[in-house]
Amino acid sequence: MRFETSTIKDIAKALGLSTSTVSRALRDRYEISDETKKIVLAYAEKVNYRANPIARSLKERRSYSIGIIVSEIANNFFSQVINGIESIAYANDYHVIISQSHESHEQEKLNVEHLASRSIDGLLIALSSETQDIDYLRDLYAKGLPIVFFDRVPDNFETHKVIANNFKGSFDATEHLILSGKRTIAHLTNSETLSNTKERLEGYKAALAKYHIEFNEELVKFCQHGGMHSAELEHAVKQLLPLKPDGIFISSDRLTTGCIMALKKTNPEVAHKIAIAGFTNSNLVELFSPSLTTVKQPAFEIGQVATELLISMIEAKRPVTEFETKILDTELVRMQKNLGNRFL
Amino acid sequence: MRFETSTIKDIAKALGLSTSTVSRALRDRYEISDETKKIVLAYAEKVNYRANPIARSLKERRSYSIGIIVSEIANNFFSQVINGIESIAYANDYHVIISQSHESHEQEKLNVEHLASRSIDGLLIALSSETQDIDYLRDLYAKGLPIVFFDRVPDNFETHKVIANNFKGSFDATEHLILSGKRTIAHLTNSETLSNTKERLEGYKAALAKYHIEFNEELVKFCQHGGMHSAELEHAVKQLLPLKPDGIFISSDRLTTGCIMALKKTNPEVAHKIAIAGFTNSNLVELFSPSLTTVKQPAFEIGQVATELLISMIEAKRPVTEFETKILDTELVRMQKNLGNRFL
DNA sequence: AAAAACTGTGCAATCGTTCCCAAAAACGTA
DNA sequence: TACGTTTTTGGGAACGATTGCACAGTTTTT
Structure with a gap:
């Protein structure tokens, strides 16, 4: 701010003390007498220091x-994570600076480097779907910047990580589709390189295996841009439909909504016939038509846990060498047949 | 960051120059000889200064x-605004720091004061629905902090403001309901104190007047917390239904989705009979059931324009005394009868 | 040839804090 | 009284950058 506020120097001058005394008094150091502290604190309060x-x-x-x-x-997922982060950060007297990568590796790198140059004490990051090279993060980490990954984590980087139980979430969702009678279940998912894409694919496969349904590679479609481009999604949907899926399991927030949108747009006559289960943290799902079964990630908690881990790293007196990967359970919210579908 | 990077001093020492020379060379000042500049720049590049x-x-x-x-x-509205802000800010070499008030006046004030103490060069703010006392902003403004308001603006504060054409947006939406045969049109809206609440109410009234429909105060319900508490919304809906509205015009993003949710939850049998028109920037409306007509605000542009105005204030050599209130047009997106409703 | 002007560089202060190191004051003990 | 401790305070150097001013050395002017 280009305008004047009172400084420690002003207080020192006004009270006939030295800046060091004032500084210490304000920080409640033991060396300063209670009397002096009281005077300084009162004056600081008065001038709104x-x-x-x-x-x-x-x-x-x-x-x-x-x-x-x-x-x-x-x-929704990320904004909920951010709320979780803020809750812990504020409680520990930290502030947060949010940056968006827009799924671009270049943008991600620029943002991280700017944050680093602004002396952030630690970094919480979910990698962009484009990102493969994380050497720039390694450099920063090696120089002493604590980093905690969440949601989209690299597998070859030793630090704390916080993720949802992607395997189980996917397994549950896929099993749900199977139990409601579906047999040809497609899987629409994110960039193949993301950690959670792999985990979710495994959950999907495991559920199929459990019910002796053969895995068909053609039923799996990867979207490099994670649903950022509608063309990509429509293309994927167009490729899937000829295979006559009776269910689709979708593995990300944006893809889930995007896929329904694409279905309604390109093939409205089948949109309501295909059962859909997908990852999403949208709080508007109850309004969707067709309605769907969702896997909800504990976004707020992910943010909280990641922040707790980060702060523990920041405030550790000696370098941390024991790292953990926290896995938080997802929640399966079954489609509500009675709502949404009946009254239209 | 607690780790060492090279500083101007390091460069000076390495090159046998003074820090002032290095600083000036890096900033390409005229006093420094081209030769020296070249040496400094090359070295700075080399050590990645x-x-x-x-x-x-x-x-x-x-x-x-x-x-x-x-x-x-x-x-959605705010995140789109933020994207607009970022686009202009980055292009002008500014960075942005985002804070959420969560519709709390107290939180808003804390955040603003923290931002101010971090030497932000300017502030872009949409007031919280609770906020009535803006003296703290006046103080900062008087001390020299440039402020531009957007979306929710105070009327007794002389500075640049950027808003959507709330009057026309509301008028159009209400007229749309009237033209589709509705006569008992309720209005669900935000805190009465917000600028846009007033403007939108006027637009609603004007449309009614144009078609000689008497204004009925009972049909207007204000929500102090702007849809943050579902109980508040459900209460409002419960009060409205006995009046047998055949249409509802809703004046904010959160209220629009919240109202439909409340309708479906408390009175599913009428949810599909009442025509709904509401402000929202959600990109998921196509998925909603019941479907609705929406008023879309030019969120991205609002962010851009507000940022341009702010930067012009920041970089003005002399205090700005001429202020403008930019009003950007909204877009009416009519309900799509064929989609969403048919296939369920 | 002396004075004036211009070039290129360095010194040192500054921004608001923190903190090492010393020094002064107060106290206790012999 | 003299000395050693403890408590409380102040001086001043950082942190990394910018910049007004001074000062050489060179060039131009008269």
């Missing part, structure tokens, strides 16, 4: 803020 | 970053 975080950052080489990288804030 | 933004902020008392306050990022 606020420590300048910029100056403090420069001096302490830390900023009490943590950086967040997600692909899109306009995504 | 990055100016420390924290140090620069402290010295220059500005940060090349702008603060954003919205109520919720998990709101």
Whole structure:
């Protein structure tokens, strides 16, 4: 801010003390007498003194803020994660700086580097769907920047990670489709390189195996751009339909809504005949038609846990060497046949 | 960051120059000889020198970053606005810091003050629905912090403002309901204190007047918390239904989805009989059932225009005294009878 | 040839804090 | 009283960058 606020120097001058005394009094250090503390605190209160975080950052080489990288804030899952992050961060006197990668590796890298240069104390990141090369993160990590991955995590990077139980979530959703009588179940999913894509594919396969349904590679469609381009989705749907699936299991928020949209747009006559189960944290699913079964990730909790781990790394006195990967359970919300479908 | 990067001092030492010379060379000042500049630039490049933004902020008392306050990022309208803001900010070498007020005045104030203390160069803000007292913003503004309001703007504050054409948007939506034969049209809206609530109410009234439909105060329900509490919404819906409305015009994103949800939950048998028109920027409306007519705000553009105005204020050499209120047109998206309703 | 002007560089202060190191004051003990 | 401790305070150097001012050395002007 280009305008004047009162500083520690002003207080020192006004009270006839030195800046060091004032600084210590404000931080409630043991060396300062209670009397002096009281005077300083009272005066600081009176002039509405606020420590300048910029100056403090420069001096302490830390900023009490943590950086967040997600692909899109306009995504229910990520905005819920962010709320979880904020809840823990604020409680521990950290602030957060949010950046969007828009699923672009280049943008992700730029954002991370800018955050790093602004002295963030730690980084929470869900990789973009494009990202494969994470050497730039390795460099920062090696230089001492604590990093915790969530949702989309690399497998060859030793640090804390927090994810949903993607395997079980997918298994449950696929099993649900099978138990409601479906036999030709397609799987629409994200970029093949993402960690959760792999895990979800495994869950899907496992459910098929359990019920002795043969896995058919053709029924699996990967979307490199994660539903960011509707053309990509429509293309995938167009390829799937000739195989006459009676169910589709979809593995991401954006793909789930995008797929239904594509179905309604290109093949409205079959949209309501295919059972759909998909990952999504949208709080509007109850309004959707056709209605669907959803796998909900514990987004808020993922944010909380990731932040707790990050703060523990930041505040650790000695380098952390034991890392954990926390896996949080998803929730299967079954399609509500009675609502949505009946009254239209 | 707590780890070492090369500084201007390191370069100076390595090259046998003074820090001032290095600083000037890096900023391409005329006083420095081309030869020296070349040497410095080459070396800086080699050691991958990055100016420390924290140090620069402290010295220059500005940060090349702008603060954003919205109520919720998990709101399509706001996340689209943010994307618009980012597009202009990045193009002008500013970074953005996003904060959420969660419709709480207290939180809003805390966030603004934290942003201010972090030397943001300007502020873009949509007031929380609770906010009535904006004296704290006045103080900051008086001290020199440029502020641009968008979407929810105060009427007694002289600065740039950017809003959608709320009057016309509401008028169009209400007229649409009238033209499709509805005569008892309820209006569900936000906190009475918000600027856009007033404007939208006027548009609603004007449309009724045009078609000689008497305005009935009982048909208007205000929601203080803007749909953040489902109980509030359900209560409003419960009060409206006995009046037998055949149409409802809803004036905000969250209320629109919340109202449909409440209708389906509490009175599923009438949910499909009442025509709904509402403000929303959700990109999922095509999936909704019952389907509805929507008023879409030019969110991305609002963000862009607001940011342009803010940057012009920040970079103005002399205090700005001429302010404008930009009003951008909304778009009416009529309900698609053929989709959504037919196949279920 | 002396004075004036211009070039290119360095010194040192500054932004607001924190913190090491010393020094002063207060106290206790012999 | 003199000395050693403990408690409380102040001086001043950082942190990394910018910039007004001074000062050489060179060039131009008169």
